[in-house]
Amino acid sequence: MSNSSYHVLSELEIIEYVRKIPGLFSENAQLICKEIGDGNLNLVFRIIENGSSGKSVIIKQALPYARVVGESWPLTLDRARIESEALMIQNSICPGLVPKVYHYDKELALTVMEDLSSHIIMRKGLISRNRYPYFAKHIGTFLARTLFLTSDLALDHQDKKQKVVQFINPELCKITEDLVFTDPYYDAKTNQFNPLIKEVIEEIWGHGELKLEITKLKEKFLTHAQALIHGDLHTGSIMVTETDTKVFDPEFSFYGPMGFDIGAVIANLLLNFCSHEGHTLDQEERLQYQDYLLNTVEEIWIVFEEEFRILWKGKASEPYASIQGYEDDYILRLLQDSLGYAGCKMMRRVIGLAHVSDLESINDPKLRAKGERLALAIGQQLVLKRETAQKIGDLTSLVRYVKNQEVDQD
Amino acid sequence: MSNSSYHVLSELEIIEYVRKIPGLFSENAQLICKEIGDGNLNLVFRIIENGSSGKSVIIKQALPYARVVGESWPLTLDRARIESEALMIQNSICPGLVPKVYHYDKELALTVMEDLSSHIIMRKGLISRNRYPYFAKHIGTFLARTLFLTSDLALDHQDKKQKVVQFINPELCKITEDLVFTDPYYDAKTNQFNPLIKEVIEEIWGHGELKLEITKLKEKFLTHAQALIHGDLHTGSIMVTETDTKVFDPEFSFYGPMGFDIGAVIANLLLNFCSHEGHTLDQEERLQYQDYLLNTVEEIWIVFEEEFRILWKGKASEPYASIQGYEDDYILRLLQDSLGYAGCKMMRRVIGLAHVSDLESINDPKLRAKGERLALAIGQQLVLKRETAQKIGDLTSLVRYVKNQEVDQD
Incomplete structure (x- = not known):
């Protein structure tokens, strides 16, 4: 794995991470994070602001292996780049038909995107x-x-x-x-x-x-x-x-x-x-x-x-x-x-x-x-x-x- | 042009260049260089050792433009890399059916290869x-x-x-x-x-x-x-x-x-x-x-x-x-x-x-x-x-x- 700073983020780390992204949540927002993924290749977190704002985002982090068979089936993290870049192209071509991408982190193979909790x-x-x-x-x-x-x-x-x-x-x-x-x-x-x-x-x-x-x-x-x-x-x-x-x-x-x-x-x-x-x-x-x-x-x-x-x-x-x-x-x-x-x-x-x-x-x-x-x-x-x-x-x-x-x- | 050290070599520079490549010519060989290209996109030089050895090589340098229309039609030097890499693959797949590559210089977009003067x-x-x-x-x-x-x-x-x-x-x-x-x-x-x-x-x-x-x-x-x-x-x-x-x-x-x-x-x-x-x-x-x-x-x-x-x-x-x-x-x-x-x-x-x-x-x-x-x-x-x-x-x-x-x- 060439991404030396890559590591799987915990729910607490996710909250700290998302707080630092400008324009998403207010500084003192109380954030709740929950892993909601059911896939085998990625962690998917929903971060919700506690209170009346109802703001929420999704963070998806690629795993360097397929979870279904444990760590024995390695899988490139480059797919997180491909996913975020494809989403950005699709967004510009078909606005409204794909989730918006707020942030992509190459090192952590992580994408912050629009939450679709009503879907x-x-x-x-x-x-x-x-x-x-x-x-x-x-x-x-x-x-x-x-x-x-x-x-x-x-x-x-x-x-x-x-x-x-x-x-x-x-x-x-x-x-x-x-x-x-x-x-x-x-x-x-x-x-x-x-x-x-x-x-x-x-x-x-x-x-x-x-x-x-x-x-x-x-x-x-x-x-x-x-x-x-x-x-x-x-x-x-x-x-x-x-x-x-x-x-x-x-x-x-x-x-x-x-x-x-x-x-x-x-x-x-x-x-x-x-x-x-x-x-x-x-x-x-x-x-x-x-x-x-x-x-x-x-x-x-x-x-x-x-x-x-x-x-x-x-x-x-x-x-x-x-x-x-x-x-x-x-x-x-x-x-x-x-x-x-x-x-x-x-x-x-x-x-x-x-x-x-x-x-x-x-x-x-x-x-x-x-x-x-x-x-x-x-x-x-x-x-x-x-x-x-x-x-x-x-x-x-x-x-x-x-x-x-x-x-x-x- | 991102290749800052790229420049078109003169016949004299070609001789100096080829002399430094190990294993091609003896140290004191008298070398004669002649531009023999008739293409529009590249310079092609033949370098012959004067004397009885009869050794010779071809040096092909890509030009950053198409010669037929002057410098107004720029053309990527990356084609020299593609050519030398394709030749190497073809050589390994079909030995004897393509010229041998002795040396490739990315900066100068230049390939030294087998001379085919009898062909x-x-x-x-x-x-x-x-x-x-x-x-x-x-x-x-x-x-x-x-x-x-x-x-x-x-x-x-x-x-x-x-x-x-x-x-x-x-x-x-x-x-x-x-x-x-x-x-x-x-x-x-x-x-x-x-x-x-x-x-x-x-x-x-x-x-x-x-x-x-x-x-x-x-x-x-x-x-x-x-x-x-x-x-x-x-x-x-x-x-x-x-x-x-x-x-x-x-x-x-x-x-x-x-x-x-x-x-x-x-x-x-x-x-x-x-x-x-x-x-x-x-x-x-x-x-x-x-x-x-x-x-x-x-x-x-x-x-x-x-x-x-x-x-x-x-x-x-x-x-x-x-x-x-x-x-x-x-x-x-x-x-x-x-x-x-x-x-x-x-x-x-x-x-x-x-x-x-x-x-x-x-x-x-x-x-x-x-x-x-x-x-x-x-x-x-x-x-x-x-x-x-x-x-x-x-x-x-x-x-x-x-x-x-x-x-x-x-």
């Missing part, structure tokens, strides 16, 4: 079948703006190359390369799955065509420096209220394929879609919520495409942006990539390390298996059929068709 | 219709080894990402982006062409489908960090004897699409092919030499593919390399990319800045136009039909077909 993690909201009428508009805009405006379409190509260097992120990319693209497709030690679906998973391990398509998607993840992507845009990286959306935790940011971010959002909505098959629910309530989710997927893409096309017209600096047919071709390839990456991200959450609570919260393994089987079936078809998709309706039709085959025919 | 620039050899029976074997091997062994197929993915950073090369990439992919396809000031072919060029400027395909190839050049490519692999960057081949000048190196290097070699053989239409030649001699060139193109690809497949079997570290069908799919995409980039590189040498002496050495503009028209016709078809190619014979058949249409029917 909840979107995944929890979806498990409770909440509806977020502004979410599609917000996330579609976030995707269009962050992806377009950091790409060669909008940036001077030389600036973009410097940003590729700034956001090179080998260690965190490796986590994705292993856990999303590699381990789930063979009998890897890291895999964890419901024994009841072992047969289906073994079919996947033996499915040559599927594995070839996964390989191509992995290759694109490794080589396609298209835009500064969030890199981990699941519904656990999004906080919501009924009217507000905040995207956070961009420590996996790097220059990668745009479809990886779009696919991540879609995959996590579809995982939630599948999970309701296993929750004890009134049939009609289930169908209505599943419809809501598919409508949201469609709306996200529609907002994304609309916003992306507006940027293409107004903000493209690449002289070829105006070449007849290029915009349509580009957006079609994005749609197809998004299907592919959504498929990968669905399957890894069922077969590999790190599942999602949407499905894990189903206690009965048999009921859970129902949702998991559906997720695997949809995931496979998204990967295999991605190049046949011409519009977002093709994705939702495919999901309905697979669900019909897998579940409704039972 | 000639391959372009000159081809203009003289020399044959190089080992060239296809050498360059096919060079391409396969440098491209495979610097890619994610062979390298640890984290090491590869560090190499992407090491070889980020914004300024020299910009030259390619402008001069190869952009300026030739509209009425840009930098363009220079034979007025006799203006009509054909205006057709290209108005050819929507062609420009869309060029745009896709440019996008791939901007975003596809596939391997450490040479970046400027024309026949002026290759020195040959009848039995030896040396690739030099990798100052445009960066992580880009493999097909760009393969296409560059093919394009320059095909430009030479076209030029013989304009040289006064016995018909049979012309046809025989053109056959030799097309056979060489085929042989290069065959050697490349064979060597690439051997490396795939023996040197792949990517666990997915063994996925059924991936190798064939990968190589087919390389072939199609190579056709596309070959097409771009042929057209830019006729329409844009910096022509090739193969064609420029034809004094009669009418005769030269004949070769230039053929080059543009072949270039266009290579770009437009690239995705129909399944084997290298499809490329050479296409060339023969276009030549038949363009020239033989006159």
Whole structure:
């Protein structure tokens, strides 16, 4: 570790630290600090001013190892820099859609940022079948703006190359390369799955065509420096209220394929879609919520495409942006990539390390298996059929068709 | 300029400089220095020991500006670092196929390397219709080894990402982006062409489908960090004897699409092919030499593919390399990319800045136009039909077909 002054701060030290940052709290403020993190890679503290001001901030400090396996799995602190720098870029591109950064400390790998205590993690909201009428508009805009405006379409190509260097992120990319693209497709030690679906998973391990398509998607993840992507845009990286959306935790940011971010959002909505098959629910309530989710997927893409096309017209600096047919071709390839990456991200959450609570919260393994089987079936078809998709309706039709085959025919 | 001690060395200073490098010349050697460069971006000196030893070396010093337009076009000295570091990697991967590097001086942006005085620039050899029976074997091997062994197929993915950073090369990439992919396809000031072919060029400027395909190839050049490519692999960057081949000048190196290097070699053989239409030649001699060139193109690809497949079997570290069908799919995409980039590189040498002496050495503009028209016709078809190619014979058949249409029917 080259950061000689780095050490993990205690709650008391955090309070002293935050007090010294100008403009945050008054000098004599009574501050209360609480570790609220549930991640494995970072400490997250909330500091609240006692009294009527109600002021609060979040401090996130990166750990030099992954907590889940103790100190034996070292992990670069540079990810704190990447996260804070990505947040600052996203803030300037999409003000209001990410937490504000008040302070970044390189030595301590620590970021002080806006507290979102009135928001909840979107995944929890979806498990409770909440509806977020502004979410599609917000996330579609976030995707269009962050992806377009950091790409060669909008940036001077030389600036973009410097940003590729700034956001090179080998260690965190490796986590994705292993856990999303590699381990789930063979009998890897890291895999964890419901024994009841072992047969289906073994079919996947033996499915040559599927594995070839996964390989191509992995290759694109490794080589396609298209835009500064969030890199981990699941519904656990999004906080919501009924009217507000905040995207956070961009420590996996790097220059990668745009479809990886779009696919991540879609995959996590579809995982939630599948999970309701296993929750004890009134049939009609289930169908209505599943419809809501598919409508949201469609709306996200529609907002994304609309916003992306507006940027293409107004903000493209690449002289070829105006070449007849290029915009349509580009957006079609994005749609197809998004299907592919959504498929990968669905399957890894069922077969590999790190599942999602949407499905894990189903206690009965048999009921859970129902949702998991559906997720695997949809995931496979998204990967295999991605190049046949011409519009977002093709994705939702495919999901309905697979669900019909897998579940409704039972 | 941040390199405060940088200054352009005189021939006398060069002699003093080289004398201090241990192991090159004896202490009292009489050294003769001569500037032999004909490039626009660098000074190239040959230092010869007077007497019977016959020892000699080359010193290449990068200029902080492009000489062609005076000091008004500044250019990063970092390209000297990139060149020397690329040469060292290529030397370790392909010993004997690139000049040895004896010394690199960051401050002076200067590299001391093996002299190749017994070799000639391959372009000159081809203009003289020399044959190089080992060239296809050498360059096919060079391409396969440098491209495979610097890619994610062979390298640890984290090491590869560090190499992407090491070889980020914004300024020299910009030259390619402008001069190869952009300026030739509209009425840009930098363009220079034979007025006799203006009509054909205006057709290209108005050819929507062609420009869309060029745009896709440019996008791939901007975003596809596939391997450490040479970046400027024309026949002026290759020195040959009848039995030896040396690739030099990798100052445009960066992580880009493999097909760009393969296409560059093919394009320059095909430009030479076209030029013989304009040289006064016995018909049979012309046809025989053109056959030799097309056979060489085929042989290069065959050697490349064979060597690439051997490396795939023996040197792949990517666990997915063994996925059924991936190798064939990968190589087919390389072939199609190579056709596309070959097409771009042929057209830019006729329409844009910096022509090739193969064609420029034809004094009669009418005769030269004949070769230039053929080059543009072949270039266009290579770009437009690239995705129909399944084997290298499809490329050479296409060339023969276009030549038949363009020239033989006159």
